[in-house]
Amino acid sequence: MSAKTWFHQWGSPRWFFEKAKPVSTVLGLLSLVFLSLGIIWGLAFAPEDYQQGNSFRIMYVHVPSALLCQSLYLFMGIAGFIGLVWRMKLTDVAISAAIPLGMMLTAVALITGSLWGRPTWGTWWEWDGRTVSTLVLFFLYFGIYALRQAIKDSSTKANATAIIAMVGTLNIPIIKYSVDWWHTLHQPATFTITEKPAMPSEMWLPFLVMVIGFYCFAGHNVISRMRIEILRRESGSAWVRSIAMSGEKARYVF
Amino acid sequence: MSLGNTALLDENITVETKNLLCFRDDRCLFAPISEEVRVGGSLEVKGRNGSGKTTLLRALIGLHRQTRGSFSISTSFLYQGHKLGLDESMTPVENLVWFQALNGRKANQSSAFRNIDFVGLAEKADTPCQFLSAGQKKKVSIARWLDSEKKLWLLDEPFTSLDTESSNVLVSIFDKHLVNGGSIVYSNHIDAVYTPSSEVRLEPVELEDLEEC
Amino acid sequence: MSLGNTALLDENITVETKNLLCFRDDRCLFAPISEEVRVGGSLEVKGRNGSGKTTLLRALIGLHRQTRGSFSISTSFLYQGHKLGLDESMTPVENLVWFQALNGRKANQSSAFRNIDFVGLAEKADTPCQFLSAGQKKKVSIARWLDSEKKLWLLDEPFTSLDTESSNVLVSIFDKHLVNGGSIVYSNHIDAVYTPSSEVRLEPVELEDLEEC
Amino acid sequence: MLVRREFIAIARNPSLVINPLMFLLMAVTIFAITLKPILGDMGRAAGGLIWVLVLLSSLTSLDSLFRKDYDNGTLEQLLLGEVNPFFLVLMKCFTHWCSSGLVMVIVAPVIAMSLGLSQDLYGSLVLCLLVGTPAISLIGLVGAALTVALGRGGALLSLLILPIMFPVVIFGGGSIDSLVMSGEFGGGLIWLFATSMLALGVAPIATLFALRLSIEI
Amino acid sequence: MLVRREFIAIARNPSLVINPLMFLLMAVTIFAITLKPILGDMGRAAGGLIWVLVLLSSLTSLDSLFRKDYDNGTLEQLLLGEVNPFFLVLMKCFTHWCSSGLVMVIVAPVIAMSLGLSQDLYGSLVLCLLVGTPAISLIGLVGAALTVALGRGGALLSLLILPIMFPVVIFGGGSIDSLVMSGEFGGGLIWLFATSMLALGVAPIATLFALRLSIEI
Amino acid sequence: MNVKRKQRLQVILFSMTALAVALYAIFTAFEQNMNIFYPPHEVKNGLAPVGQNIRVGGMVLDGSVKRAKSDLSVSFILSDLQGNDVAVSYSGILPDLFREGQGIVAEGVLGSDGAFVANTVLAKHDENYMPPELSDLAIAADQKAVGTSLVDKSLSPNIFGD
Numbered sequence A: 001m002s003a004k005t006w007f008h009q010w011g012s013p014r015w016f017f018e019k020a021k022p023v024s025t026v027l028g029l030l031s032l033v034f035l036s037l038g039i040i041w042g043l044a045f046a047p048e049d050y051q052q053g054n055s056f057r058i059m060y061v062h063v064p065s066a067l068l069c070q071s072l073y074l075f076m077g078i079a080g081f082i083g084l085v086w087r088m089k090l091t092d093v094a095i096s097a098a099i100p101l102g103m104m105l106t107a108v109a110l111i112t113g114s115l116w117g118r119p120t121w122g123t124w125w126e127w128d129g130r131t132v133s134t135l136v137l138f139f140l141y142f143g144i145y146a147l148r149q150a151i152k153d154s155s156t157k158a159n160a161t162a163i164i165a166m167v168g169t170l171n172i173p174i175i176k177y178s179v180d181w182w183h184t185l186h187q188p189a190t191f192t193i194t195e196k197p198a199m200p201s202e203m204w205l206p207f208l209v210m211v212i213g214f215y216c217f218a219g220h221n222v223i224s225r226m227r228i229e230i231l232r233r234e235s236g237s238a239w240v241r242s243i244a245m246s247g248e249k250a251r252y253v254f
Numbered sequence B, C: 001m002s003l004g005n006t007a008l009l010d011e012n013i014t015v016e017t018k019n020l021l022c023f024r025d026d027r028c029l030f031a032p033i034s035e036e037v038r039v040g041g042s043l044e045v046k047g048r049n050g051s052g053k054t055t056l057l058r059a060l061i062g063l064h065r066q067t068r069g070s071f072s073i074s075t076s077f078l079y080q081g082h083k084l085g086l087d088e089s090m091t092p093v094e095n096l097v098w099f100q101a102l103n104g105r106k107a108n109q110s111s112a113f114r115n116i117d118f119v120g121l122a123e124k125a126d127t128p129c130q131f132l133s134a135g136q137k138k139k140v141s142i143a144r145w146l147d148s149e150k151k152l153w154l155l156d157e158p159f160t161s162l163d164t165e166s167s168n169v170l171v172s173i174f175d176k177h178l179v180n181g182g183s184i185v186y187s188n189h190i191d192a193v194y195t196p197s198s199e200v201r202l203e204p205v206e207l208e209d210l211e212e213c
Numbered sequence D, E: 001m002l003v004r005r006e007f008i009a010i011a012r013n014p015s016l017v018i019n020p021l022m023f024l025l026m027a028v029t030i031f032a033i034t035l036k037p038i039l040g041d042m043g044r045a046a047g048g049l050i051w052v053l054v055l056l057s058s059l060t061s062l063d064s065l066f067r068k069d070y071d072n073g074t075l076e077q078l079l080l081g082e083v084n085p086f087f088l089v090l091m092k093c094f095t096h097w098c099s100s101g102l103v104m105v106i107v108a109p110v111i112a113m114s115l116g117l118s119q120d121l122y123g124s125l126v127l128c129l130l131v132g133t134p135a136i137s138l139i140g141l142v143g144a145a146l147t148v149a150l151g152r153g154g155a156l157l158s159l160l161i162l163p164i165m166f167p168v169v170i171f172g173g174g175s176i177d178s179l180v181m182s183g184e185f186g187g188g189l190i191w192l193f194a195t196s197m198l199a200l201g202v203a204p205i206a207t208l209f210a211l212r213l214s215i216e217i
Numbered sequence F: 001m002n003v004k005r006k007q008r009l010q011v012i013l014f015s016m017t018a019l020a021v022a023l024y025a026i027f028t029a030f031e032q033n034m035n036i037f038y039p040p041h042e043v044k045n046g047l048a049p050v051g052q053n054i055r056v057g058g059m060v061l062d063g064s065v066k067r068a069k070s071d072l073s074v075s076f077i078l079s080d081l082q083g084n085d086v087a088v089s090y091s092g093i094l095p096d097l098f099r100e101g102q103g104i105v106a107e108g109v110l111g112s113d114g115a116f117v118a119n120t121v122l123a124k125h126d127e128n129y130m131p132p133e134l135s136d137l138a139i140a141a142d143q144k145a146v147g148t149s150l151v152d153k154s155l156s157p158n159i160f161g162d
């Protein structure tokens, strides 16, 4: 297959709808395995922290959701860029699937962070660099969400979202830097790609499992909701109608 | 400047559509349109309210993208929609001068005044547009076309709210533009106000017909 | 409700003007108007763009005060100017219901829908007005008059931007209103779209004539 | 019906309330993050901040309040209708207040919390806002009507109107401030109330006058 | 000529400039009154305050920036004209900046005085504002263009752009702060400049896109 | 056709120039130190401004915490465990995690005598996690490194998230 035709496939919702089904299933199963393994391991078997005791276990939810909500925004920005430049319908479907999940995960990061902040920092909320940039991320998500609510026409909606998501994505590193400049309370990175984590393996292994589980879950969630969205948008087209007629709706969708 | 999704072969054709369809919210507005407008020709777009005249004109200049079929425009054009595009706080002369500047010409007060005089608004030339009557505002927008170098005019209901005398002035403006090698596509409801060289009626389309095209 | 600067003697007369003059910036717009409209009668106001039709209508309902001469209105009235007075973010039905409430009637969704259906907009009844075409918006404003209890209608260019079919619907609406004991004063540019029981042409007035009155 | 219409609009479209709410939260965040490192305990800044935000959120919507109705001809219909236009003006004022003052009243506890205000003060804070914010909407309405009516001249007149808001904002800020300091309003609250009532007596009539002017031009 | 039109428009509708200006002055007064007693010398707070106020006051005029042009059809003509619409967007941005950023630059010394900033800093303060405020107008333009066709109030607009404007306020406030503390900008000024340039590179294109979107609805 | 292309070229040139300038500015900016955060050795060496609100971060030196009997005042020594100490006094409620050997950030004013009067004390968990039984060993072995890492990392912001 030439590069061009390969690229063109992505313009076809139907192609995606069919090809993505097994991917979504596999991701779903993987996330189930990883998440349950990680939760049990992290909550029951990983040792306590020498300072924080059990409260550090919040990390197993807090950090993956904080990582993921940023990744999802980045994902939206990239999808928006592709959508604007190559005028692809699929990218907006992807964005529309990513927004609620991203917003929810940002909220989870904020809430678990502030739950964690109570025992460690002695306060629910602190105007710290990382907390503020997460809060701003939440505002960014909400802005896009509100914009989409306000627009009726679907192609306008797609383009408007893409524009603001792109501008927002460019801004994220600057937001992070600007707040870090002023406020540093949140701990520095425990996990970096270049160095070995500053925590023993009994602690970080379950954590790694959780992170992978979260990413698999996000992949599964985004893809399956994309597929449903495709069905909704293409409901007038022949191929969707034929699925609806065939009486095999369930098999196709799930 | 050229617009559209196909190239034109014949130099004399300024607008051409082939089986053009326009959609709004996935609804096809009218049966396929295949028309061509030649240099010196005019096309009247007719149809009921909501039949898609405005949409068609906007599709031709690229302001409405949900189309199927092919169309192309080969020259520079001027578009005047339902909204007149006048700044109400500025006078007619100021509006004209601004329009000249916008279209890359040197601002020229005296030609602006001449055009305003031509449509019969000389005495209102320095009154802010918000103090003009409905028809007078329309005339200001007409005055803007007069010394335009654009070859193709796309006008949405140019005759509404004009009185009979002004309609006749507009007809003479049309004729002059066509004689000078221009062409015009315009929508219209009022009968017998102008005789175009061709006309097209936008007819609603049934769902079954839609499947074919 | 009654308006104007003299009382009316004859019960059957709904609008009466005697040597009415309207001024804008101390300039007299038209030669004195002396007309009367009776129950069941209609008056068409004609005249060039800027001759003062809109001003005359607004003077009659007290929205333009620089007048000379006398005029009076003896019944409740409804006015529709160039601007339609629709809330673009609301649907036609919502606009109608709002208009009902504004005029002291009970909100009635079903009659609102019926009126919208009558002017042929049933399928757009729940689309926000900003997504309607120019003529469709006009039709929404027409639908608002339908179940109004106002006896006298003062309409500024009701026929502009309507297609032929809709114009005919409007004509039938006019006729029905007149038969029901209403009366109508309206301005118009388009020839032969409706035959009023009387008409008046606003003629520009010379400076010398102005001195007299 | 006319008032209900406004509420139906809000119910059907919750973003009408949620968006201003989020906006306020965001403004507070910006404020907190810029001033926190300097002020340390920000409770004292609360009074000023809250009233500046009220002022801002009412100014942003003020300009378009009558402009849209004027441009599309709704204003004519409003003033020619059967319903007493005076009440329509009151209603307009009420809806404007709902989208600025009321939203602020709702967010005030959150703001207070994030600025570290003590919890017992929330009630008084809300009371203070409830009493004072109507004056801002009322006075603002006059300015908006004048600008619509008189164009350029109106803008200059609203230059005169805006300073009339001054006392409100200052009493308002002052009373929250003394609330934070001493737990009591001092005389601020009664002054706020007096201003609101004064505005209620004068502003709607003035607005009505200005609106009639605007459609008679 | 095209630029002149914008200034004619401002001259004929001075409320475009007056409202933000009045807002600024009122806001400063209220802050001065409520914060003065606590801080004594408010110099430290000046940086944050000035930037928060610039941001908020430019919001007041942003909503109506394209609204009028959109409603009366001028926007269509602008985008269809011969002049590169990109430059028209830049021009719009310039006039918006003139009516918010520039006004702020002019008023800044007055504000600085009332907040008790030392006089030698005025020059640097003005420089800092000159470098940073364009970013606010540029980013604001994107939001204004995106929301012009939606007929929603200013809340949606602010919701969209405030989080994006965050860094400007922080860098801006920070650099005035370090100016007050140490008489030097630290890296703040260069960061402000970088943000403005980044905005200049991205925002006009985004605005142009958004405007086209708006008239294609 | 030509017009459109020319316009597009203008747009791209303009924006690219702006972006290039922005990039250059960002690289320049990275060279500047803009923190109001000072590690103990800078305070010690007189690099931190006197009489202004700054932050000092470090470890609470073991055995240095002295609490007043009557009120909430407390004083302790903030150190980078490399011989640079700052005496801190504070009055107020300390965070739960405040303990000797813990990393904290204190916000306040440096007096001309070199004493730091804090108005806020924030406990700062460092990036090291370990089970309790390991911690005794690790602290003994690693305390030096831990102290410096805390200080250094908070000094060098990393825009791409750490």
Ligand code: HEM
Residues within 6 Å of the ligand: A059, A062, A063, A066, A067, A070, A109, A110, A111, A112, A113, A114, A115, A116, A117, A118, A120, A121, A124, A125, A130, A131, A132, A134, A135, A186, A187, A188, A189, A190, A191, A192, F125, F161, F162
């Ligand atoms: C509301 C408060 C909080 C918010 C919004 C928040 C936000 C975040 C974010 C956005 C990240 C991801 C950073 C990245 O990009 O890698 C993160 C990571 C992390 N957070 Fe929080 N946080 C909060 C409170 C806390 C607290 C109280 C603790 C415990 C002391 C904590 C411990 C961590 C840890 C261990 C990581 C992983 C660091 C890494 O290796 O990257 N967080 N947090």
Ligand SMILES: Nc1ncnc2c1ncn2[C@@H]1O[C@H](COP(=O)(O)OP(=O)(O)OP(=O)(O)O)[C@@H](O)[C@H]1O
Residues within 6 Å of the ligand: B124, B130, B131, B132, B133, B134, B135, B136, B161, C024, C025, C029, C047, C048, C049, C050, C051, C052, C053, C054, C055, C056, D217
């Ligand atoms: N608000 C105003 N202020 C001052 N003069 C005005 C105003 N509106 C209209 N005029 C002037 O008054 C005259 C009459 O205007 P009017 O709107 O009554 O005309 P009209 O007969 O309705 O015209 P049209 O057919 O164009 O609607 C015109 O010369 C116009 O320029």
Ligand SMILES: Nc1ncnc2c1ncn2[C@@H]1O[C@H](COP(=O)(O)OP(=O)(O)OP(=O)(O)O)[C@@H](O)[C@H]1O
Residues within 6 Å of the ligand: B024, B025, B029, B047, B048, B049, B050, B051, B052, B053, B054, B055, B056, C124, C130, C131, C132, C133, C134, C135, C136, C161, E217
């Ligand atoms: N912005 C819009 N969004 C969605 N639908 C629209 C929009 N504008 C118009 N429509 C719908 O598209 C159809 C065609 O509208 P259009 O404005 O092209 O009609 P038209 O022929 O110009 O009518 P008129 O004679 O009334 O001007 C109408 O049914 C209308 O309701």
Ligand SMILES: [Mg+2]
Residues within 6 Å of the ligand: B053, B054, B055, B082, B156, C133, C134, C135
């Ligand atoms: Mg039309």
Ligand SMILES: [Mg+2]
Residues within 6 Å of the ligand: B133, B134, B135, C053, C054, C055, C082, C156
């Ligand atoms: Mg008229």
